[in-house]
Amino acid sequence: MKKIERTKHIYSKPPFFHKFSFLKRFFVFFPISGSLIEIDKNSYNNLNLKNFPKNKFFLEELKIYKNFNPKFNKPENLKSLCLLVSQTCNMNCDYCFVDEGNYGKENRLMTSKVAKDSVDFLIKNSKNKNIEIDFFGGEPLLNWEVIKETIIYGLNESKKNNKNLRFSLTTNGTLLTDDKINFLNENKISLIISLDGPKEVNDKFRKFKNGNGSFDFIYPKVNNLIKKRDSGYYIRGTFTEETKSIFNSAKYLFENGFQNISLEPVVIEEVNPLKIKKESLKKIKKEYEKLGEYIFNERKKGNNLNFYHFLISLDEGPCLGKMSFGCGAGVEYLAVDSTGDLYPCHFLTEFDEFKMGNIYTGIDENLKKYFMNLNDLSKKPKCSNCWAKYLCGGGCIAHSYLVKGDPNLPPQDFCSLQKKRVEIGLFLNNT
Amino acid sequence: MKIKVIKNKPFINKINLNCRECPTPCKSACKTSMTVGNQTCEKDRKDKTYIF
Numbered sequence: 105m106k107k108i109e110r111t112k113h114i115y116s117k118p119p120f121f122h123k124f125s126f127l128k129r130f131f132v133f134f135p136i137s138g139s140l141i142e143i144d145k146n147s148y149n150n151l152n153l154k155n156f157p158k159n160k161f162f163l164e165e166l167k168i169y170k171n172f173n174p175k176f177n178k179p180e181n182l183k184s185l186c187l188l189v190s191q192t193c194n195m196n197c198d199y200c201f202v203d204e205g206n207y208g209k210e211n212r213l214m215t216s217k218v219a220k221d222s223v224d225f226l227i228k229n230s231k232n233k234n235i236e237i238d239f240f241g242g243e244p245l246l247n248w249e250v251i252k253e254t255i256i257y258g259l260n261e262s263k264k265n266n267k268n269l270r271f272s273l274t275t276n277g278t279l280l281t282d283d284k285i286n287f288l289n290e291n292k293i294s295l296i297i298s299l300d301g302p303k304e305v306n307d308k309f310r311k312f313k314n315g316n317g318s319f320d321f322i323y324p325k326v327n328n329l330i331k332k333r334d335s336g337y338y339i340r341g342t343f344t345e346e347t348k349s350i351f352n353s354a355k356y357l358f359e360n361g362f363q364n365i366s367l368e369p370v371v372i373e374e375v376n377p378l379k380i381k382k383e384s385l386k387k388i389k390k391e392y393e394k395l396g397e398y399i400f401n402e403r404k405k406g407n408n409l410n411f412y413h414f415l416i417s418l419d420e421g422p423c424l425g426k427m428s429f430g431c432g433a434g435v436e437y438l439a440v441d442s443t444g445d446l447y448p449c450h451f452l453t454e455f456d457e458f459k460m461g462n463i464y465t466g467i468d469e470n471l472k473k474y475f476m477n478l479n480d481l482s483k484k485p486k487c488s489n490c491w492a493k494y495l496c497g498g499g500c501i502a503h504s505y506l507v508k509g510d511p512n513l514p515p516q517d518f519c520s521l522q523k524k525r526v527e528i529g530l531f532l533n534n535t
Numbered sequence: 536m537k538i539k540v541i542k543n544k545p546f547i548n549k550i551n552l553n554c555r556e557c558p559t560p561c562k563s564a565c566k567t568s569m570t571v572g573n574q575t576c577e578k579d580r581k582d583k584t585y586i587f
Contacts, residue, residue: 131541134544138545139543139545140541142538151536161538161540183555232556294587336585420575421576422576423550426576436559
């Protein structure tokens with residue numbers, strides 16, 4: 105493996121509290137206890153880390169903060185695989201990170217044998233009861249028969265081994281038919297469907313190989329899908345420097361009946377003109393605020409709209425062990441390519457230096473240790489003092505590697521957007 | 536200072552749970568790992584059919 109230098113870290117706690125305001129209301133969040141309080145505007149303006157009230161509430165929180173020294177086991181257990189069942193695609197989106205789905209390699213489809221052996225590999229290598237497999241591509245529906253066989257096989261094998269195996273499928277939606285939708289619904293397969301927003305936004309970059317936009321072809325199929333299920337799906341869009349009006353895109357999707365939306369900034373090289381520019385961050389944060397206000401008002405009318413990055417529940421959230429660990433890539437989560445080779449995640453599959461074994465020969469333990477460290481938030485230098493770190497996870501390792509050349513350094517523009525999303529999420533789902 | 540407590544130390548009772556049965560963030564995050572906090576604890580979602 106290519107040696108990748110990591111920055112030395114200095115671990116410290118997040119700040120005692122973080123204050124933020126939204127829709128003319130004023131809040132204080134305590135990152136370690138998870139407490140959230142609302143205060144008056146005047147107190148908010150005067151509140152800072154050196155000047156806070158010494159009342160019962162703040163003193164209790166301070167005691168928790170000072171005594172915070174948790175012990176938890178670092179995760180080292182595989183619980184999820186991403187199967188690249190189709191390393192080819194029927195589309196040619198301008199911002200695709202895997203070169204028309206083939207990851208810079210030859211077009212390939214996974215065989216039924218490799219897919220089933222991957223199921224066995226996951227069951228054998230996971231101590232968890234709850235395990236997951238995602239079908240990914242390229243466009244995975246190009247290999248539909250293998251997907252079907254793998255689901256049937258996986259459900260049988262997991263039952264025999266007392267596991268709860270759940271599947272998901274990430275698709276561009278072009279090949280969805282009634283038969284496929286019925287099978288996916290009957291087997292409770294979670295779906296992630298790519299759609300960037302209204303036609304003029306979607307078709308700017310999401311194109312077929314002949315250059316034609318895909319909206320008119322995809323939209324009726326996806327609409328048909330959500331008529332047949334009310335949960336277990338996300339419409340997952342990408343926004344770029346040229347399509348960054350995310351409020352309009354999300355509102356369009358919500359207004360057209362999609363309840364679960366995720367819009368994500370494009371992950372692409374710094375030099376690419378589609379990469380979000382630093383000077384655009386302010387506008388995007390305003391877009392998030394407009395979207396947060398819209399969802400807040402819609403929920404008051406009884407419309408339960410979900411924007412993925414605002415979904416932060418303090419009561420139902422994970423434990424500190426989970427929150428102190430990142431995305432899980434290379435440890436809890438691995439990608440399997442069509443030959444059975446293992447990579448830390450779907451994104452890093454194009455980098456040979458990250459190949460970490462094979463389902464037939466096992467996991468490269470050295471690389472696994474390397475990724476355990478990368479996932480450990482206490483070792484992320486840019487995260488050590490961040491108030492949002494336990495709700496963020498330190499960002500996408502692959503994104504950091506692509507943008508900064510160091511998988512341990514979250515891009516600062518990402519951090520800025522992430523903090524805004526967390527604040528709105530804290531407001532929307534907890535107040 | 537007027538304080539309205541909205542959530543009172545919700546992390547504390549789960550601080551040492553660490554069962555690791557929850558979904559992997561990236562996996563269930565529409566292929567984005569950017570928020571760990573939105574993952575629901577598996578202890579509270581045993582009957583959930585779908586991953587998300």
